Each structure stands twice: as structure tokens, then as C-alpha cells.
Amino acid sequence: MTEVPHLESVPTVDKRVVSERNLDFLCVPRERIVEIVTTSGTTGQPLLWMLTDADLRRLGANEKLSFDCAGLTASDTVLVATAMDRCFIAGAAYWLGLRELGCAVARVGPSSPAYVLEVMQRLQPTAIVAVPSFLRLIAAKAQESGIDLCQASVKKLVCIGEPIRDRSFALNAAGRALEAASGAKLFSTYGVTELANSLCECEAGRGGHLHDQQLFVEVLDDDGRALPNGEVGEVVATTFGVEAMPVIRYRTGDCAALFREPCVCGRVTPRIGPIVGRKNQRLKFKGVSLFPSALQAVLDEADGVETFVIVATAGNELSDEIEVLVHGSASEAGLRELLQARTKITPRIRRASREEIESLQLPPNARKRRTFVDLR
Ligand SMILES: [Zn+2]
Known part of the structure; x- marks a missing residue:
């Protein structure tokens, strides 16, 4: 070069x-x-x-x-x-x-x-x-x-x-x-x-x-x-x-x-x-630093997940708050285990309706659908 x-x-x-x-x-x-x-x-x-x-x-x-x-x-x-x-x-x-x-x-x-x-x-x-x-x-x-x-x-x-x-x-x-x-x-x-x-x-x-x-x-x-x-x-x-x-x-x-x-x-x-990912989207979770794309890749491939959205909110100095809203037949415990195995973190997982998830994925005036929402 x-x-x-x-x-x-x-x-x-x-x-x-x-x-x-x-x-x-x-x-x-x-x-x-x-x-x-x-x-x-x-x-x-x-x-x-x-x-x-x-x-x-x-x-x-x-x-x-x-x-x-x-x-x-x-x-x-x-x-x-x-x-x-x-x-x-x-x-x-x-x-x-x-x-x-x-x-x-x-x-x-x-x-x-x-x-x-x-x-x-x-x-x-x-x-x-x-x-x-x-x-x-x-x-x-x-x-x-x-x-x-x-x-x-x-x-x-x-x-x-x-x-x-x-x-x-x-x-x-x-x-x-x-x-x-x-x-x-x-x-x-x-x-x-x-x-x-x-x-x-x-x-x-x-x-x-x-x-x-x-x-x-x-x-x-x-x-x-x-x-x-x-x-x-x-x-x-x-x-x-x-x-x-x-x-x-x-x-x-x-x-x-x-x-x-x-x-x-x-x-x-x-x-x-x-x-x-984008540098400013990097998440920190109890000592682990990762990009939302790492979570998205696991959720994209997980059985029983029809749609999802990851929401990050401000936590403390060491950790962001991360919640994953999921619609589908997958169990919360199974997803938590899968995320722990593949990404080393265990975010909060909550079942939600397709409508609730879609309203977060595509808010009014959005140009494209998103599966990560950054509220930090
Ligand atoms: Zn080449």
C-alpha cells in the first residue's frame, strides 16, 4: 500500500x-x-x-x-x-x-x-x-x-x-x-x-x-x-x-x-x-464491548424469532441497558442462552407484539427499517 x-x-x-x-x-x-x-x-x-x-x-x-x-x-x-x-x-x-x-x-x-x-x-x-x-x-x-x-x-x-x-x-x-x-x-x-x-x-x-x-x-x-x-x-x-x-x-x-x-x-x-457497525453505536455491557450487529446476526438466525428490535438506553458508566423485544415462538430462556454463548452478553429479553416492534423499527419519517434503536 x-x-x-x-x-x-x-x-x-x-x-x-x-x-x-x-x-x-x-x-x-x-x-x-x-x-x-x-x-x-x-x-x-x-x-x-x-x-x-x-x-x-x-x-x-x-x-x-x-x-x-x-x-x-x-x-x-x-x-x-x-x-x-x-x-x-x-x-x-x-x-x-x-x-x-x-x-x-x-x-x-x-x-x-x-x-x-x-x-x-x-x-x-x-x-x-x-x-x-x-x-x-x-x-x-x-x-x-x-x-x-x-x-x-x-x-x-x-x-x-x-x-x-x-x-x-x-x-x-x-x-x-x-x-x-x-x-x-x-x-x-x-x-x-x-x-x-x-x-x-x-x-x-x-x-x-x-x-x-x-x-x-x-x-x-x-x-x-x-x-x-x-x-x-x-x-x-x-x-x-x-x-x-x-x-x-x-x-x-x-x-x-x-x-x-x-x-x-x-x-x-x-x-x-x-x-x-458505526463507532458511536458500540455498546458496552458489564465489561464487554460489542456492536449491535453481533446481536443482530444471532437474532437473524435464531429459530422461532419472526421479528425483533434491540433497544439501548443509558445505564451506568460501565454498562448500557440493552433490551431485546422479540416476536415469535422462541423462548426467552433459550434466546438468553444463545446470546450468552455467541456474544458473551445476556441482555433483557421481552416478548412483544409485531405491532409494537414494527412501530420501533419504522417510526414516522424513517427512511429505512432498523433493528437497533439507540436511546442512550
Ligand atoms: Zn481479491
């Missing part, structure tokens, strides 16, 4: 600072801006992010490298089933990258599984780029319509925005269900608007390959020290070649591990493992 001498002496910058001084980060005159996007706003007010013409070309070049990792070529026909509007950077980046690769692209969007299926029947695409939960809806619609997706033309699913693997790179419950329903190979991709960059897995599925001519990544602990290979910490990144809003040592708030050994695919660039 490219080394940046003395970089550790430069202070890091986090989202709070960037948010407070958003447009102070603009480094070119406004007349050079050609594209304006916003972040998704999962953690607070969305940031405004601006790109010059060269930044857009860099974005396309980055996405081309990402899709190349997934093995897409000019002979692929790809459905982009993500939002192209609402100022999201991702849809535009995919379109630019696929165009660079020379793929045939159909922007089917993320709103109607029935429409995507209809286009699939007519176009016989070879790949789809989408959020895994939307791909699951397409699979459900196909089953309802008597269409066997495993016999369909789509061989690759590029998954964005939601995890499909656990920390050991194995497919999680959602990933396995999607693979079984589609018969396609899954590729996870991770991107950050403020870095104008995305990383996609290769066939080996062992982390997203970093394009180190565009981005330098460090994984740091809470005290800002670099963590060894394979240890989970905060992803901190420095962009190369960005004109409008470059960042140096930007704390993304996402936690993952960096893997520096060469990949079996032959690429020697470092890889970023699955995102295990």
Missing part, C-alpha cells in the same frame, strides 16, 4: 467538524462545481458534498475499478436498481463506472420489484446493482409469479448499503437467503460519499479492494493509534486526486478491519472487511 510519511502527525477530522463547517471544506471556486450531492444523513443532518468535472471523472474511474473487482466487463448487461436522484452519489457513481467499463446499463431504480422483474424478462441482464433488501423483494415477487430466478440470466448481484457477510467473511443470514433465492454470486460494495470512493469485493469475497492510487486508509483505535492487520477499528481515510472537497485523515465513523496480505485473486491492494 502507498505509504504517507508522517501522516500520523496530522490531526484527524470527524463528521461533526465537517458538519459544522461544511462548505469551509470547499477548495475551489463555486463556478468549477458541476455536481452536488448529499450524504444519506443516517447520523444527523446530511452533508452537502460538491464535485468538479475532474472529480466526476475520478468517481467514474474509481467505480470502474470497483466493478472490475466483481468481474464485470463490456459484455455485461447491468440493471442499476438504486436511486439515481435525491442527491445520492451512489447511483451516479455506478452509472459512470459501468459506462467506463462499457457495460450496457438499464437504470431500473429501486421502487418497483415487479417493474425490475419485467425488465429482467425482456433484457436478460447478467448483473444487478441494488440494496440486498430490495433484491429480496424482487426474489419474493419472482416466486409469487412462478419465475425461477436460479434459471434466470442474472449471475452477479452487487450489494450495497447492507451487510451480507459476517466478520469471518461468511455470508450472513440475509446473504445466504439471497444467494439461495437468486442462484447468483454476491459481491459486497462499500462506499462513502465524502471520500467519493467505493470498494468492491472480488470473487474471493474477502473484503473490498482498496484502490490505493485514490485513497489511503488507516484503521485506528479509540486513542487514534493504528491497529494491526485484521483488527476492527474506525476507518479513517485520506483522498488523493480530489479537487473540490479533499479530506485528510477523515474519520468515517464506520468500523471495520484492514487486511494487508495479498488476496487469492492476485491483487495486492489492501482490503477492508465487512463494516461491523
Whole structure:
């Protein structure tokens, strides 16, 4: 990986600072801006992010490298089933990258599984780029319509925005269900608007390959020290070649591990493992520190759990209060034992109605369903 001498002496910058001084980060005159996007706003007010013409070309070049990792070529026909509007950077980046690769692209969007299926029947695409939960809806619609997706033309699913693997790179419950329903190979991709960059897995599925001519990544602990290979910490990144809003040592708030050994695919660039959570969502429970994703992974796979939500409230200095609301036939004692065995913690478990759980998962004005509610 490219080394940046003395970089550790430069202070890091986090989202709070960037948010407070958003447009102070603009480094070119406004007349050079050609594209304006916003972040998704999962953690607070969305940031405004601006790109010059060269930044857009860099974005396309980055996405081309990402899709190349997934093995897409000019002979692929790809459905982009993500939002192209609402100022999201991702849809535009995919379109630019696929165009660079020379793929045939159909922007089917993320709103109607029935429409995507209809286009699939007519176009016989070879790949789809989408959020895994939307791909699951397409699979459900196909089953309802008597269409066997495993016999369909789509061989690759590029998954964005939601995890499909656990920390050991194995497919999680959602990933396995999607693979079984589609018969396609899954590729996870991770991107950050403020870095104008995305990383996609290769066939080996062992982390997203970093394009180190565009981005330098460090994984740091809470005290800002670099963590060894394979240890989970905060992803901190420095962009190369960005004109409008470059960042140096930007704390993304996402936690993952960096893997520096060469990949079996032959690429020697470092890889970023699955995102295990947001740094500010990390829970502490009687001396154990863990991310909600560890609990979610167990509950997703537990027998007799139809739906659930994890609620964290402020406890004392050493421990948060964690309650899991569950609907289904699973017993409280059985779930407690399972969570203790797999995560080393035993949160309070309470049976609840589907309605109560859904009201917490999807409060008014929420943009997406959540299974972790942070009230700390
Ligand atoms: Zn690889």
C-alpha cells in the first residue's frame, strides 16, 4: 500500500467538524462545481458534498475499478436498481463506472420489484446493482409469479448499503437467503460519499479492494493509534486526486478491519472487511464491548424469532441497558442462552407484539427499517 510519511502527525477530522463547517471544506471556486450531492444523513443532518468535472471523472474511474473487482466487463448487461436522484452519489457513481467499463446499463431504480422483474424478462441482464433488501423483494415477487430466478440470466448481484457477510467473511443470514433465492454470486460494495470512493469485493469475497492510487486508509483505535492487520477499528481515510472537497485523515465513523496480505485473486491492494457497525453505536455491557450487529446476526438466525428490535438506553458508566423485544415462538430462556454463548452478553429479553416492534423499527419519517434503536 502507498505509504504517507508522517501522516500520523496530522490531526484527524470527524463528521461533526465537517458538519459544522461544511462548505469551509470547499477548495475551489463555486463556478468549477458541476455536481452536488448529499450524504444519506443516517447520523444527523446530511452533508452537502460538491464535485468538479475532474472529480466526476475520478468517481467514474474509481467505480470502474470497483466493478472490475466483481468481474464485470463490456459484455455485461447491468440493471442499476438504486436511486439515481435525491442527491445520492451512489447511483451516479455506478452509472459512470459501468459506462467506463462499457457495460450496457438499464437504470431500473429501486421502487418497483415487479417493474425490475419485467425488465429482467425482456433484457436478460447478467448483473444487478441494488440494496440486498430490495433484491429480496424482487426474489419474493419472482416466486409469487412462478419465475425461477436460479434459471434466470442474472449471475452477479452487487450489494450495497447492507451487510451480507459476517466478520469471518461468511455470508450472513440475509446473504445466504439471497444467494439461495437468486442462484447468483454476491459481491459486497462499500462506499462513502465524502471520500467519493467505493470498494468492491472480488470473487474471493474477502473484503473490498482498496484502490490505493485514490485513497489511503488507516484503521485506528479509540486513542487514534493504528491497529494491526485484521483488527476492527474506525476507518479513517485520506483522498488523493480530489479537487473540490479533499479530506485528510477523515474519520468515517464506520468500523471495520484492514487486511494487508495479498488476496487469492492476485491483487495486492489492501482490503477492508465487512463494516461491523458505526463507532458511536458500540455498546458496552458489564465489561464487554460489542456492536449491535453481533446481536443482530444471532437474532437473524435464531429459530422461532419472526421479528425483533434491540433497544439501548443509558445505564451506568460501565454498562448500557440493552433490551431485546422479540416476536415469535422462541423462548426467552433459550434466546438468553444463545446470546450468552455467541456474544458473551445476556441482555433483557421481552416478548412483544409485531405491532409494537414494527412501530420501533419504522417510526414516522424513517427512511429505512432498523433493528437497533439507540436511546442512550
Ligand atoms: Zn481479491
